Amino acid sequence: MxxxxxxxxxxxxxxxxxxxxxxxxxxxxxxxxxxxxxxxxxxxxxxxxxxxxxxxIWNRETDEPLVLEALRSGVWSRAEKVTLFEKKWAALIGAKRALATVNGTNALITAVAQSDIGGGDEVILPPYTFIATLTAILNAGAMPVFADVNPDTFLIDPEAIKKKITSRTRAILPVHICGLPADMGAIMQISKEHNLVVIEDACQAWLAEIDHKKVGTFGHAGCFSFQNSKNLPIGEGGAIVSDDEAFMDRCVSYHNLGLPYGTASARPGSKLRLTEYQAAIGMVQMERxxxxxxxxxxxxxxxxxxxxxxxxxxxxxxxxxxxxxxxxxxxxxxxxxxxxxxxxxxxxxxxxxxxxxxxxxYMPLNDIKNLGNTFETKNYKKMYAASELSYERFKENNQCPKNETLxxxxxxxxxxxxxxxxxxxxxxxxxxxxxxxxxxxxxxxxx
Incomplete structure (x- = not known):
């Protein structure tokens, strides 16, 4: 799957x-x-x-009034309801700010892009996760590096992370897969020792906690998904949370065509805004x-x-x-x-x-088939030496035997x-x- x-x-x-x-x-x-x-x-x-x-779950009597209000207002693009949803989500997670996006995948893409991660950088991730985690790294032009899992927890093993750190390592993307919290204490200690960015893929981990602190708030940023199967379903939707005001300003700019916002000047961007009626659905589901x-x-x-x-x-x-x-x-x-x-x-x-x-x-994400033709693209060929773009070399350097068994x-x-x-x-x-x-x-x- x-x-x-x-x-x-x-x-x-x-x-x-x-x-x-x-x-x-x-x-x-x-x-x-x-x-x-x-x-x-x-x-x-x-x-x-x-x-x-x-x-x-959908209850017509209790759930539809807010959504109908959004539809009948004629204000469907991002406005007050999206802002309110973000404030409610940030408060529930325990973060200073939240930014809603069109989906969890683009929450990850935005967070990685605005963390100054790019060509030549290495980003460590687990092989037991959804392909969106890998997509966010490849979209930034960075090199994914897979660290094996602890098969008892199904999660990335901090000891395996340590073995994969090089002079080019820029970030760690721990994934709270299945909604099970990764060992963020150990991961944040590694981050501190090596000055690494930590972006938590919490796309399956709404309200999960370690010592009563919500996942997504340990690292520099946390990303969530609200796709239809998720525990907070909107149909499609995602969010980024962080206490870093300058980072969040950059994310807001990026998700809104790269237009200046707060402390963020204009930048290459995309259009990833959530709609008002999606936010209404999200606020209804948040109550449950x-x-x-x-x-x-x-x-x-x-x-x-x-x-x-x-x-x-x-x-x-x-x-x-x-x-x-x-x-x-x-x-x-x-x-x-x-x-x-x-x-x-x-x-x-x-x-x-x-x-x-x-x-x-899942099947192993570190399978080279999941890279597609990434190493053959013009940008990757310009950013990396030919020896670094060997699929066989990548496969050899990213073996995760415990994950294979799992x-x-x-x-x-x-x-x-x-x-x-x-x-x-x-x-x-x-x-x-x-x-x-x-x-x-x-x-x-x-x-």
Whole structure:
């Protein structure tokens, strides 16, 4: 699922067992297998029959007045509602300022471009992320450098970052993938020691926290996405947050045709302004984000404890100090050796057949195919020596073996699943147990 369509359709198709309020799971006991009979993938009855919470959520009575007000005003381009949305988002995240953009990808592109990152610079990023992180670096003419992940957390490993720093390293782009906070304490220490810019890709990490401080506010800037599948859905949209006033002035200028703004003089720019009705949708959805985030975290904690009782299933580990995750996705690792060597693809198909939406997640972003023809473009040829533009050299220098393994073991559950109730979490565990009990038959294709 290393492409836009696949990742977004994955959550869109996850269609209510019930929108539970925040649940309390003080006593966590292992789920006892209550699913017997033929596996659904072999023609049996699916364990889950009711639909999962639909996404996005829209309530006509409470949600439409503000949007209709924006539409009927005739003021559709950026104006007061976008400014208000930015102020509300900055306050919620705990940043001095926020700038809304047309999407998260362009939030990243803007933040990188206005951090004085360009040709000849190296930028460190993880290989386990969406392609937009890489796009922002390539768009600036910089050279991406991949640092391996910690497979327990699914996140970039600070120790791997240290090994990739050279005299040309300009920035680190840590990604809070799946809404799980990266180790920002260690990353910011590395940044301080080497005088590096840190831009947090928090496009999947709304309201995630480390020691009660929101991600996106640790580095020099943080970027968020509000695409339709996201925990704060607008359809399309993004935002940059930062406490650096001069940097934010440059970002405002860049997103508005490069026109002067505040302390920022005219510059090469783009047109990335959010509309008024998008901002209205965003403010409506923002009202739900706090209680939904609490519910996702409560269910995720319960699910982690239950999954730990199943051999061959290893739920993610949160970075020390995390006080809240966003859980845009709930990731865990699957070891087929404990499932009669049933390949992951068959495990996913069997789990889906039982009524549990899931996917295998990302493929390695450090694959040279994701560079496209970047190294063959006129600009890159002018900025780099021919030896630096060898795809084979790039591949050799950007090996991430732990990520390679992770990409073949990972399983994702979408965020809307975590909005269901405790019984629904038990059904997920029971479905995995049912597959494990019948793994040999599923692999063979017969009961």
């Amino acid at each position: 290393n492409n836009n369509k696949g990742r977004r359709n994955f959550i869109k198709k996850s269609a209510v067992i019930g929108l539970g309020a925040t649940l309390s799971f003080d006593a966590v006991l292992p789920v006892v297998l209550n699913a017997t009979g033929k596996p659904a993938v072999l023609g049996g009855r699916p364990l889950v029959g009711a639909p999962w919470p639909k996404w996005p 984000l706090l209680p939904q985030t609490a519910t996702r975290n409560e269910n995720a904690r319960y699910l982690v404890q239950q999954m730990k009782t199943i051999k061959g299933i290893t739920p993610h580990t949160l970075t020390p100090g995390v006080t809240q995750a966003a859980y845009h996705l709930f990731p865990f690792k699957y070891d087929q050796r404990f499932f009669a060597n049933l390949p992951r693809a068959q495990f996913l198909k069997a789990l889906q057949a039982e009524g549990i939406p899931c996917s295998g997640g 990409c073949h073991e990972a399983v994702w559950l979408p965020q809307n699943v975590l909005l269901a109730n405790k019984e629904a979490m038990d059904m997920i565990v029971s479905a995995i147990q049912k597959i494990q009990k019948n793994a040999a038959a599923i692999k063979k294709g017969t009961v």
